[in-house]
Amino acid sequence: MEAGHAYPCPDAFVFVPPNGFLFIPQAGHLNIPVEPPPFSVIDPSVPPPSPSGVLVPLNPPIGAVNLTLLSRIDDARSMSLLQFIADERLVPSPEEEQKRKSAIQNLRQIVSSWIKKVALQRRLPKHQIDVTSATILTYGSYGLGVHSPESDIDALCVGPYFASMREDFFVVLHNMLKRRPEVSKIHCVKSAKVPLMRFKFDGISIDLPYARLKVLYVPEVRMKIIV
Numbered sequence: 001m002e003a004g005h006a007y008p009c010p011d012a013f014v015f016v017p018p019n020g021f022l023f024i025p026q027a028g029h030l031n032i033p034v035e036p037p038p039f040s041v042i043d044p045s046v047p048p049p050s051p052s053g054v055l056v057p058l059n060p061p062i063g064a065v066n067l068t069l070l071s072r073i074d075d076a077r078s079m080s081l082l083q084f085i086a087d088e089r090l091v092p093s094p095e096e097e098q099k100r101k102s103a104i105q106n107l108r109q110i111v112s113s114w115i116k117k118v119a120l121q122r123r124l125p126k127h128q129i130d131v132t133s134a135t136i137l138t139y140g141s142y143g144l145g146v147h148s149p150e151s152d153i154d155a156l157c158v159g160p161y162f163a164s165m166r167e168d169f170f171v172v173l174h175n176m177l178k179r180r181p182e183v184s185k186i187h188c189v190k191s192a193k194v195p196l197m198r199f200k201f202d203g204i205s206i207d208l209p210y211a212r213l214k215v216l217y218v219p220e221v222r223m224k225i226i227v
Contacts, residue, residue, distance in 0.1 A: 103201045134159040152205035169210040
């Protein structure tokens with residue numbers, strides 16, 4: 001076969017650029033409407049090869065590729081992959097997803113009450129107690145939206161300058177969580193490289209480290225941490 005030529009075969013066109021093959025399936029092969037190739041068949045008498053897959057050159061000539069067709073093929077494969085993921089239950093169901101969102105929302109409310117309690121214990125002025133806050137941010141597979149039904153939730157408790165890890169996080173917040181009926185199997189992992197609390201919230205495993213910022217007010221933003 002000669003470089004720069006195109007050859008028809010029963011279910012595809014095979015174009016031969018200088019550095020490889022480009023196998024372009026026709027409509028009957030993928031059930032996708034296909035326009036004729038934007039190049040002429042130079043030598044139809046030459047027997048075509050029998051390709052077993054798609055061979056795309058590293059730098060195909062722009063005019064030799066039907067970009068609309070390739071885009072349709074890519075969309076069809078993406079939809080097929082998403083359907084496979086759903087059929088195999090590799091992603092949580094809507095009910096499971098809502099349960100996780102509710103767990104994070106409830107945890108944020110607990111943390112909000114916790115920081116007010118700590119502010120009172122620290123005897124901060126009333127106007128500072130009124131405005132101080134803490135929040136929960138998610139990261140890891142859950143934060144990225146690529147978690148499975150069995151995945152835990154990586155969450156980060158972010159508090160203001162006056163809330164310490166040793167006393168306020170590992171003691172005060174720990175005791176508040178321990179008293180909650182939806183919380184079980186809670187324990188502190190203080191010796192880890194990143195100290196954290198680990199527990200189940202309504203049956204969902206949560207890893208919760210702590211970060212303290214030099215601020216009085218931690219905004220209630222729904223941001224995601226990418227690591």
